[in-house]
Each structure stands twice: as C-alpha cells, then as structure tokens.
Amino acid sequence: MQNPGEGAADRASGEEGEDGQRRSRSPDAQASSQSSAPEGSHGNLPQPSGGQASGSQAAPSSPSPGHPVGSGAAVEEAAAPPEGEQAPLVPGPSGDTATATRNRLLEFSVAVPFRSPVEADMARRSLIANAQRQQVTIQPEFTVNDSTLTVRWTTEDPVLFRIYINAFLEQLALVMRNIQRLELVAVVKRGRGRSNKP
Amino acid sequence: MPAVLGFEGSANKIGVGVVRDGLVLANPRRTYITAPGTGFLPGDTARHHRAVILDLLQEALTEAGLTSQEIDCIAYTKGPGMGAPLASVAVVARTVAQLWNKPLLGVNHCIGHIEMGRLITGAINPTVLYVSGGNTQVISYSEHRYRIFGETIDIAVGNCLDRFARVLKISNDPSPGYNIEQMAKRGKKLVELPYTVKGMDVSFSGILSFIEDVAQRMLATGECTPEDLCFSLQETVFAMLVEITERAMAHCGSKEALIVGGVGCNRRLQEMMETMCQERGAQLFATDERFCIDNGAMIAQAGWEMFQAGHRTPLGDSGITQRYRTDEVEVTWRD
Numbered sequence: 001m002q003n004p005g006e007g008a009a010d011r012a013s014g015e016e017g018e019d020g021q022r023r024s025r026s027p028d029a030q031a032s033s034q035s036s037a038p039e040g041s042h043g044n045l046p047q048p049s050g051g052q053a054s055g056s057q058a059a060p061s062s063p064s065p066g067h068p069v070g071s072g073a074a075v076e077e078a079a080a081p082p083e084g085e086q087a088p089l090v091p092g093p094s095g096d097t098a099t100a101t102r103n104r105l106l107e108f109s110v111a112v113p114f115r116s117p118v119e120a121d122m123a124r125r126s127l128i129a130n131a132q133r134q135q136v137t138i139q140p141e142f143t144v145n146d147s148t149l150t151v152r153w154t155t156e157d158p159v160l161f162r163i164y165i166n167a168f169l170e171q172l173a174l175v176m177r178n179i180q181r182l183e184l185v186a187v188v189k190r191g192r193g194r195s196n197k198p
Numbered sequence: 199m200p201a202v203l204g205f206e207g208s209a210n211k212i213g214v215g216v217v218r219d220g221l222v223l224a225n226p227r228r229t230y231i232t233a234p235g236t237g238f239l240p241g242d243t244a245r246h247h248r249a250v251i252l253d254l255l256q257e258a259l260t261e262a263g264l265t266s267q268e269i270d271c272i273a274y275t276k277g278p279g280m281g282a283p284l285a286s287v288a289v290v291a292r293t294v295a296q297l298w299n300k301p302l303l304g305v306n307h308c309i310g311h312i313e314m315g316r317l318i319t320g321a322i323n324p325t326v327l328y329v330s331g332g333n334t335q336v337i338s339y340s341e342h343r344y345r346i347f348g349e350t351i352d353i354a355v356g357n358c359l360d361r362f363a364r365v366l367k368i369s370n371d372p373s374p375g376y377n378i379e380q381m382a383k384r385g386k387k388l389v390e391l392p393y394t395v396k397g398m399d400v401s402f403s404g405i406l407s408f409i410e411d412v413a414q415r416m417l418a419t420g421e422c423t424p425e426d427l428c429f430s431l432q433e434t435v436f437a438m439l440v441e442i443t444e445r446a447m448a449h450c451g452s453k454e455a456l457i458v459g460g461v462g463c464n465r466r467l468q469e470m471m472e473t474m475c476q477e478r479g480a481q482l483f484a485t486d487e488r489f490c491i492d493n494g495a496m497i498a499q500a501g502w503e504m505f506q507a508g509h510r511t512p513l514g515d516s517g518i519t520q521r522y523r524t525d526e527v528e529v530t531w532r533d
Contacts, residue, residue, distance in 0.1 A: 126292040129517040130285045167282065171289045174248045178293040181252055182266070 106161050109152035112172065114179075120149045123175045127151075130171065131164075138164050200270035202505055203258065203294075204498025205251070207287035208279025208307050209332055210238045212247040214254045215495025216262040216269070217502050220317055224261035225488060225495040226254050235367040237360065244282035251290050258494065266298045273501025276304030276511075277522030279332065284518040292516055303501045304511040307492075308333060308524040311458040312344060313503055314496035319483035325452040327443045327471070328524075330459035330492070331356030331375075334400065334439070336446045337524060339532060344524045347446040348398030355435050356461045358402040362431055365410050366424050373491075378428045379464050385429025387422050393434055398445060400438045405431070436467045440474050447480060456483040463490040507531040 114120040124142045131140040131151075138155040151168065155161050201218035213227035230246040232238050259265070274291035277284060288304075295302040312326055326337040326344075334350040353361075356375060363374030368381070392408050394401040409431060416422050422430075443455060455475055457468060468484050475482040489496060507530045 122293065122296045125296060125513050126289050129292065129513065129515075130289060132517055167285075170245070170248065171286060174251075174286065174289055175293050178252060178290055179297065181256075182294065182297045 105154055105156055106158055107152065107154050108161065108165060109150060110165075110169075111148050111150045114147045114149065117144065117147050119179055120144045120147050122179065123149050123172070126175050127168065127171055131168070140164075140168075200502065200505060201262075201264060201268055202271045202273050202303075202498045202502040203255075203269045204305070204310075204494045204496070204501050205255075205272075205274040205287045205291045206307070206310070206492050206494045206497045207247045207251070207283045208275045208277070209283065209492060210243050210246075211492040212251055212254060212283075212287065213492060213494035213497075214251070214258040215493055215498040216258050216264060217495055217498040219502075220499075222495045222499075223264065224258040225493050226257045226261060227491075227493050228254060229372070231370050231372075234369050235364050236370075237364065240280045240282040243280060244286045247283050248286050251287065254494075255290070255294070269298065269300060271301050271303055271501060271505045272298070273303040273305050273497050273504070274516075275307045275310065275497055275518075276516075277307065277519035279307055279518075279520065281518065281520050284520065288516065288518050292513060296513075301505070302511045302513065302516055303504050303509060304516055304518075305497045305500045305504065306522055306524060306527045307497075308335065308337075308522075309344060309527055309529075310496035310500040312337065312456075312524075313500040314489050314493075315456045315458040315483065315485055317499055318485045318489050319456060321454050321456045321481075321483040323452070324454035324456035324483060325443060325447045325450055326456045326458060327439060327462070328459045329355050329439060329457065329461035329467070331360055331461075333459065334402075335524060336398070336442050338446060338450050338452065339529065342529050342532065344527070344529060346523070346525055347449065348400070348442040351396065351399050351401050352403040353406065355400075355402055355439065356459070358406045358435060359431065359461070361406055362409055362413075362427075365413050366427070368424075373460070375461060375464065378432065379466065381425045382428040382432045382466065385423070385425040385427075387426040387430070388433060389416070389422055389426060389430035391430055391434045393438060395438050395441050398442055400442055402435060405434060432464070432466055436464075436470050439467065440470050443471065444474050444478065447478065453478075453480045454483065455480055458485070458490065460491045463487045503531040 112120075112123070114123065121144050124144050128140075128142050131142070137157065138153055138160050141152045143150045143152075153161065153165065155164075199219045201216060201223070204213075204215045204217065206213045206215070210230040211227055212230070213225065215225040216223040228246075228250050230238055230243050232242075259269075272291050272295040274288050275284060276288070291302060294300075308328055311328055311330075315321065315326065316324075323339060325347075326335075328335045328337055332354050334354045334356075335346050336348040337344050338347055339345070359378055360374045363370070363378055368374055368377045370377075392405045394404050409427065413427055416427070417424065446452070447455060455471060457471060461467065462484055463486070468482070471484075472482045484490070509530070
C-alpha cells in the first residue's frame with residue numbers, strides 16, 4: 001500500500017488544481033442553444049416534424065464569460081396528457097403549434113464556433129468517438145461548417161437527454177482548453193499532404 | 199528510440215507517464231480522495247480528472263525533459279474501468295494526438311499493469327496475480343494472449359477492502375487499503391470469516407456482506423477491535439488469492455509469480471505469496487507503489503510495446519470500453 005511519506009508525485013485532489021470547479025478558459029468559444037443565439041454564434045431552431053410532436057426546445061440562454069459553454073442551455077418538456085384527453089397545443093418558436101403526443105421526440109442542438117475549420121474538425125473527431133457509444137439510446141449528429149461545430153441530439157428520453165448533453169458540454173470545454181494550451185503542430189503539417197497519423 | 203506518452207484515468211487515479219526504450223522518464227499522478235465512509239462516483243471522478251489532466255500533461259513533459267516533437271505515440275487507457283473518467287481522459291488523448299500529429303494507441307488497463315510489472319521486475323514468464331479495486335484475476339501468457347486462469351466471480355478484492363473501510367469510516371487518504379493494512383498490523387485476534395474459493399475462481403461479496411453485518415455488533419460487544427477485523431479480513435481474502443494463484447502455477451508448471459495492481463502493494467499479501475512460492479521453489483516478483491497503483495507510465499509502457507509491434511488505433515475506433523477483457527488483446531509483441 002502507498003506510504004504517505006513516499007510518492008511525492010501523487011498528491012490528493014483538493015490541494016491543487018481546480019478540484020473539479022468548472023471554469024472556461026476559452027472566452028472565444030461560445031455555444032448557442034436553440035432560439036437565442038448570441039451574436040456571432042449560429043443556432044438551429046427546432047422545427048416540429050410532420051406528424052410528430054414538437055417535443056421540446058432549448059430555453060433561451062447567453063453564455064457569459066467565465067462559464068462553461070452551453071451552461072445556460074436547458075430543455076423544456078411538455079406535460080404528458082392524461083389518457084383519453086387531447087394533448088395541449090404547444091407553441092413553436094415561430095408561433096406554430098404542434099400536438100404533444102406520448103412518443104415525443106426531443107431535439108437539442110448546439111453550435112460552437114472555433115478559430116479555424118481545423119480546430120472545429122479536431123474537436124469533432126475528439127468528441128465523436130465517445131458519442132458513438134450512446135447511439136443505442138440517443139442519436140448525436142456532428143457536423144462541421146467552416147469553423148463551426150454543430151451537434152444535434154434526438155431522443156425520446158428526457159433524462160438521458162440531460163445526462164448526455166451535460167457530459168458532452170463538459171468534454172467540449174476540456175477539448176477547447178486542451179486546444180488552447182497545446183502547440184498546434186498539425187495545422188502546419190496538414191497542408192503538406194499525408195502525415196503518419198490518426 | 200521511440201518515446202510514448204501514456205494517459206491513465208480508469209478509476210480515481212489520473213496519471214500521465216512517459217516511457218522510452220524501457221526507461222520511465224516521467225510518471226506524475228493525482229488521486230481523487232473522498233471523505234471517510236464514502237466511495238468515488240463516476241461523475242465526480244471525471245470532473246476531478248478533467249480539472250488536473252492538462253497540468254499533469256505539462257508536468258510529465260517537463261519531468262521527462264521532452265517536447266511534443268520528441269513524443270512518438272500517444273497511448274491511453276481504452277478500458278476497462280469507469281465510463282465517465284475513461285471518456286474524459288480519452289478525449290484529451292485524441293486531442294493531443296491530433297494537435298501533435300502523433301499516432302494513437304488504446305491500451306488495455308490490465309495489460310498495462312502486466313507489462314509494467316514485467317519491465318520493472320524482469321520476470322520472464324510469470325503467473326500474474328492482478329489485484330486491484332476493480333479487478334482480480336490470475337493470468338498466464340499463452341499463444342499471444344494473456345489467458346485468465348481464475349478471477350473473481352463478483353467483486354474485486356480491492357473493492358471488498360475499500361467497502362469494508364467505509365463501514366468502519368476508515369480514511370481514504372492515501373487509500374483505504376493502505377489504512378486497513380496499517381490497522382491489520384495491530385490486529386491480534388483472528389475472526390473466522392467466510393472463505394470462498396470455487397475452483398480457479400474466488401468470491402468476495404459473501405465475505406463482505408458477512409463482515410458488514412457482524413462488524414458493528416462485534417465492535418459494540420467488545421468481541422473484537424477494528425484492528426482485529428482488518429487483520430481477519432486480510433488474512434482470509436489473501437489466503438484465497440494465494441490458493442488460486444498456486445493452483446494456476448501448478449497447472450502451468452510456472453516458477454515465477456508476479457503481483458500487480460494496487461492491492462499488490464500490500465506487504466502482507468506479498469509475504470503470504472512469498473511463503474507459497476518458496477514452498478514450491480518458485481520466485482515472487484512485485485513492484486512498489488509507484489507502479490503497483492494505477493499510473494500513466496504503465497499505459498505508456500504497454501503502448502510502447504504495442505507501438506513497436508505495429509499496433510495503431512484509428513480515431514474512429516478510439517472509443518472507450520468499460521468491459522475490456524484481458525484476453526481480448528492479441529499480444530503480438532511476445533513470442
């Protein structure tokens with residue numbers, strides 16, 4: 001067993017580091033949730049699918065400096081109607097209404113601007129491997145347009161929704177801190193053709 | 199002379215190590231320690247790892263005296279372990295591999311322990327007793343696989359010890375197992391506990407349930423002391439481990455035994471294993487807490503072997519696996 005007097009390199013948490021406190025070190029990055037995209041970010045407003053419930057949409061939020069990206073995003077749910085009663089009508093973002101049914105599909109998307117397309121794609125490749133484990137219960141879609149990484153989730157389970165999105169946002173913050181702190185060797189070499197990598 | 203950087207974070211230890219040609223150049227580590235009477239939860243553990251991993255990475259490079267250009271490969275723990283911590287560390291490994299344009303290697307945590315044990319001790323072809331908070335296996339190498347000869351059928355021996363420590367509210371600093379070991383040294387009375395060996399396998403859930411049930415009563419009546427219970431638990435579970443290890447050694451005709459994993463630091467376990475080995479004319483190998491306890495260098499060392507053998511993990515296949523069996527890996531770097 002470990003001798004407290006030895007192993008100086010092994011120190012308990014809480015004595016150093018951030019001890020789990022969530023702080024953003026990437027003031028450049030912003031995540032926008034649905035319907036209240038701050039200036040400079042890109043958001044996708046959820047649209048009711050034909051014949052299906054509008055599901056939920058993210059509550060308005062504006063990321064503020066010092067807070068992890070996407071921390072203000074939230075998902076609202078429509079209450080399930082009692083059996084035999086007609087479901088209440090839920091206004092959509094553009095004033096349209098939709099009927100909430102029992103099997104409503106929840107959607108949420110977040111768009112994160114990076115400094116360059118290379119960084120955005122790098123973040124996508126770092127994060128997508130973890131997300132692929134989740135595909136049985138929740139379907140994430142990753143796309144990169146120019147310097148913006150957009151991730152969209154759809155699921156019927158609101159609890160899983162919250163869990164996965166929170167986990168994703170925490171990992172996204174880590175990736176962004178990682179990119180900021182380390183030297184970007186790949187950017188220089190990428191333009192010179194194939195390299196010996198992943 | 200390739201240099202490999204390894205990330206480990208499958209449980210409550212987060213480590214970053216650098217290994218080059220069998221030399222450990224750096225091996226800093228942090229441990230997430232919770233209050234007495236509690237264990238560590240995946241989300242909280244992952245949060246701890248995310249908070250310190252980039253500092254650890256920098257510390258490792260500084261300690262090794264290397265720059266990113268001098269690193270040839272990035273290795274990380276692919277599994278087994280806790281999902282959230284594994285995923286957080288893997289994300290960093292992928293990002294670093296892309297930033298530095300280096301190949302990526304997903305490493306089996308158990309094999310990391312074995313390869314580090316072989317490197318440090320020089321054991322040639324030992325029967326391995328791998329004992330930690332998350333795993334308990336008896337392993338022997340055969341035809342390019344680390345074969346599992348025996349294992350726990352429920353919880354790991356370290357998990358049994360850690361959960362018993364919670365019952366007595368023993369401190370988790372530096373680790374509950376270490377504190378149980380120190381208390382056991384002061385134990386005088388052997389309390390009879392359930393001894394469960396099933397052929398080549400062991401079971402610890404029964405002994406844990408039993409001791410959790412009787413501990414408070416026995417302590418309240420003064421039948422025994424907490425030190426006696428620690429002593430009795432260690433003697434019983436370690437005897438079980440010695441039995442199944444000896445059985446595997448007899449089956450394989452092995453003359454070497456190697457203990458790896460966090461519980462392998464326990465001096466009493468090493469003593470009992472040494473006695474068994476001496477009786478069989480075999481040799482016991484063990485490492486100290488730098489390499490017994492989860493660390494980044496062991497992942498780097500296993501990664502080094504895999505890198506030399508031509509293994510690579512494409513980014514698309516770099517997901518983590520909570521249940522990653524030791525014998526799933528084709529050990530192409532050994533004859």
